[in-house]
Amino acid sequence: MYEKPKILICGDKAVTVEFGDELSEECNKRVIIKLYRMFKLKKIEGIISMIPTYRSLLIKYDPFKITYYELIKLVELYNNNDTEKEEVKAKVYEIPVVYGGEFGLDLDFVARYNNLTVEEVISIHTKPLYRIFMIGFTMGFAYLGGMSEKIATPRLEKPRTEVKAGSVGIAGNQTGIYPISSPGGWRIIGRTPIKIYNPTAENPILLETGNFIKFVRITEDEYRKIEKEVQLNRYHVKIYDYNDYKS
Structure with missing residues (x-):
């Protein structure tokens, strides 16, 4: 009971x-x-x-x-x-992310703040399955649970006027993806080429509460390739059964 x-x-x-x-x-x-x-x-x-x-x-x-x-x-x-x-009926979305450089302007800061190397930050960030607790703030913005305290980093003191859609950031002990371009104060460590929010799609919001996200590191060349496939509506996000993925 x-x-x-x-x-x-x-x-x-x-x-x-x-x-x-x-x-x-x-x-x-x-x-x-x-x-x-x-x-x-x-x-x-x-x-x-x-x-x-x-x-x-x-x-x-x-x-x-x-x-x-x-x-x-x-x-x-x-x-x-x-x-x-x-x-066991939950799903796992694999989200490809290119880290650092022009795509992750704050990755170096996150590493320095936590006394880690850039590679260590990426390794820690891509390790967990992140539970989607809820969707809110902007269309398709997922509040995730499960990020390691090892890479927790405070927000920017002065938010940026524009953060590009697909940007992956850290704020405190949370991580998330900006589904649309918008102002934001999260520390940006990377970007995904997939559309988290697509108003022309049958299901405009890709992610759903109660499911999970797995960040997968990709190269810049892979990013450009996937980006083109997304623009041509040829890219399909990899989605797995939670139970199968865990095993």
């Missing part, structure tokens, strides 16, 4: 289900596995949309198709189900 989540009423057509106060992998798993994926799998009539965060799930619903009380009963039911094995 799991702890009962807190239900917050958001107007007459939405509720927020809170699973805790801490930012932890365990809390996020309950958000994604217990509710978000289960509601998607069951295709509950009346559920209009859902927005998962680090520790909560906002559910927008049609009260003419499902009542508040019916919705809460489903929340309690799925919360108490033993669905931990759902983790």
